[in-house]
Amino acid sequence: MKYRISFLALLAVAVLGQSCVSSKKYKELDANYTQLQNSTRDLSVKYQTSEQALAVARSRNQSLEEQINQQKANVTALQDALNKCLNSSSQGNVNISKLVDEINSSNRYIQQLVNAKNKSDSLNMVLTNNLTRSLTPQETQDVDVKVLKGVVYISLSDNMLYKSGSYEISDKAGATLSKIAKIIMDYSNYDVLIEGNTDNVPISQKNIRNNWDLSALRASSVVQALQTTYQVDPKRLTAGGRGEYNPIADNSTPTGKAQNRRTQIIITPKLDQFMDLIGKAPAEQPAPAKQ
Structure with missing residues (x-):
């Protein structure tokens, strides 16, 4: 908005002063401004989409664990009911064979969920180890790789990745991005x-209104580099900016600011695989037998 007001003020001065600014030049500037507005709106939509995708990804692991815990509780209840039946004088009134079948069915489903979770965790660990081993000691100073709740986070410092005060990818970032791109290509079932x-320092670059814009533009630059330079399928990529509102350190110190100026590459298994698995759960869980 500030940019728009300034532009209109300059235009008014030019008209009043009978300067030589032509109508063609005015239309060109106005078209550029409209293009910037459209670009910013597109980035905002992409950000909202990425926020939703990340929220679902982070809940995926929790959903699996909840399913496992629920099934374990059902098995315990069924086992208790079976034990009571076996110790009761009224065993003839209970279908023990059916109860045993229900326990075995729940056990099989629990094992299926456990195996899926273990497979995901194992693949994440292999992915992390492969990437870490490929980095040089110098690169490890600017790249941090972690696995949190079944999701792989690759955090890249801004001084390695971008030109100073810019969202353009620096030349020295190419070697590191190529290694990350190879890992992404190897694990094609991951989004x-x-x-x-x-950090929280206001941006003062031309055509960048605030830190929201800067963070989104930087994420978009990495996405386009992965697509155009390293041939990663763009359908697997999402770009989003969080501005200064997701700090991992105190912004009151230079060290903290440096930690907060980062770009994260978040790698997660495709969610539809886990949703399909959870959808195979029994429609109704067996209830404990009554005495």
């Missing part, structure tokens, strides 16, 4: 969210 983050 990738690129998330830009900044």
